[in-house]
Amino acid sequence: MSKGKVVTIEDRIPKLKQKRKQKANKRLIWYISIFFLLVMCVVYIQSPLSKVSKIFISGYYNVSETEIIKLSELSKETSFFRINIENTSKQIETHPEIKSVSVEKKLPNKVLIKVSEYKRVAYISNEEQYYPILENGQVLHSLTEATIPSDAPILINWLNNDDIQDMAKELTKLNPSIANSISEIHHTPESSDPLHITLFMNDGYEVSATVRNFAEKMSAYPAIISELDPSLKGVIHLEVVSYFKAYEREEDEESESER
Structure with a gap:
């Protein structure tokens, strides 16, 4: 059996001293780093930074x-x-x-x-004041600006708060491009439909509809007008069956009055 090399204590002492010195140096560097970090923090806190x-x-x-x-x-x-x-x-x-x-x-x-x-889905018009309606149905205070808002439809003749809430919900569901094409929404109740509404569009058309399932019915609007003669304006009915009825021309009215 071979014998291992024997290291005397005298040989190990220098190495132990060197290791202890290295540890002490590392500890000192760590303490100095912490000290300068604390000093920098204090300076930072006291400075405008x-x-x-x-x-x-x-x-x-x-x-x-x-x-x-x-x-x-x-x-x-x-x-x-x-x-x-x-x-x-x-x-x-x-x-x-x-x-x-x-x-x-x-x-x-x-x-x-x-x-x-929250998106503004409409404005209520009341005595030349305009009250924004948010997508969550909340009605805000009237606008301070004197100009008529143009970023959402204006609701006219709306008196019942529940009806306003229902209309706001439908407008929230509506495609933004279609909502932006609506100028005014008038509440025009009928005996058969207390939620009947009349819309005036930015492109010159008029829409007869109801609040119930309004967003679903109105989604067909772009397809409907794409098939119409642009020179003819009139009313697009969306209540039950969708159809278009052109406005009577002045010439037709004059010819009828002469008869």
């Missing part, structure tokens, strides 16, 4: 940037590290037109806010 320098907001349309910043309660005096993302999001979501909010802190001191708004 620790305050919010810029707030970037995206996704807003009807709600102004100023309103969103005011709701967030953030400013250039706000400590970047004291921002509570959850609380800030909840504060912004208190606005009736805001559906959801995403808040992100980006080093060194920027805040990104992305909002998603």
Whole structure:
């Protein structure tokens, strides 16, 4: 049996001392790094860099940037590290037109806010005032602008809130391209149909329909007008059976009056 090499204690002592020295050096470097990191943190907190320098907001349309910043309660005096993302999001979501909010802190001191708004599906016209109706059925306060809104249909002669809610739900289901082609929706109840409506389209046509299954019936509108003579305008009936009835021409009316 072969014998292993014998290492004396005198030979091992230098190596042990070297290892201990290396460990001590590593520990010292670690302590120094932590110290400088703490110093940098203190300097950062005490400097203007620790305050919010810029707030970037995206996704807003009807709600102004100023309103969103005011709701967030953030400013250039706000400590970047004291921002509570959850609380800030909840504060912004208190606005009736805001559906959801995403808040992100980006080093060194920027805040990104992305909002998603409820869509305005229509406006109620009342005494020259226009009240936005959101996709969730909520009716807002009247607009402060004097101009007539053009981004959604205008509801005229609507008095019953339940009827308004039903109409809003149908408009939400409607294809955006079709909804954008509607100028006005008049509530024109009939004895046989209290939910009868008359639409005036941006392309000059008139539509006679009902609130019940309105979105489903109205989805056929593009196909219907594609088959009509563009020079003829009239009423497109969508109540039970879909059909088109042209307006009587002035010449026809004059010839009938002469008879």
